[in-house]
Amino acid sequence: MSQEIKKDDTEALIRKTAKKLFFGEGKFNATTQEIADAAGVNRTLINYYFRSRDNLFNLVFEEALLKEKEKSDAIMKSEMTFRDRLTEFIENSMSSAMQYPFLEIYIVTQMNQGCAYKTPEDMQKTMEKLDSELKEEIEQGNISPISTEQFILNLASLLSFPTCMRPLFQKTMEMSNETYERLLKERKDVILSTIFKN
Incomplete structure (x- = not known):
């Protein structure tokens, strides 16, 4: 159970770090190594969880769009x-x-x-x-x-x-x-x- 929690924590940390680099700092071309260094994890973990840097990028991008839409919808429907x-x-x-x-x-x-x-x-x-x-x-x-x-x-x-x-x-x-x-x-x-x- 604790290993599963650690896996979820590490995966969430990588996503959060990637989102900050891509959309917080404008580093759209940040490499897998740069993301790993910023997150304080081994670069192989990014490939393990997300298969590639592009998959990670697309994932955090889609998540960002979805969250913005959810917030806007909640406001519009209130x-x-x-x-x-x-x-x-x-x-x-x-x-x-x-x-x-x-x-x-x-x-x-x-x-x-x-x-x-x-x-x-x-x-x-x-x-x-x-x-x-x-x-x-x-x-x-x-x-x-x-x-x-x-x-x-x-x-x-x-x-x-x-x-x-x-x-x-x-x-x-x-x-x-x-x-x-x-x-x-x-x-x-x-x-x-x-x-x-x-």
């Missing part, structure tokens, strides 16, 4: 108000983007290289729900008139751009990691005040 759900979505997105700033970059890179990105099956229902709720918020005077498509583009830009462009912004504005982290943590309130009138 009974909270539109503003509360949006607040939670922003908090989750910023937290994920701060932890794994290169995940979205990788998705876009793969799409540019012709790799298919699987659109969630219930995306149409999600869009219809968002469209209906957004119109209601506009009618109530909470949000300035805007199309659903433009709303999504604005929200995605406000969320993703500061993390995707972090190295450039930090360098040009001569900011420490601590200062920039503080800015990112302030994003939720900045985004909400940009979207809502009051």
Whole structure:
């Protein structure tokens, strides 16, 4: 039993380390040895558990996408108000983007290289729900008139751009990691005040 627990712990450690290297540090080409060194394990264990570096990469990528979808689905299906759900979505997105700033970059890179990105099956229902709720918020005077498509583009830009462009912004504005982290943590309130009138 203890051997089985140790196996699960080692496998989870390798996955977590690989995810951090790939999507936290942007080292998409990290070798098996680099992953093993960062995890503090023998390189042969990666081949033992995952057969190859590419299998490990694909596995942690699919897991990352699945977790993001599960979080988004839970928020969309909750009974909270539109503003509360949006607040939670922003908090989750910023937290994920701060932890794994290169995940979205990788998705876009793969799409540019012709790799298919699987659109969630219930995306149409999600869009219809968002469209209906957004119109209601506009009618109530909470949000300035805007199309659903433009709303999504604005929200995605406000969320993703500061993390995707972090190295450039930090360098040009001569900011420490601590200062920039503080800015990112302030994003939720900045985004909400940009979207809502009051």
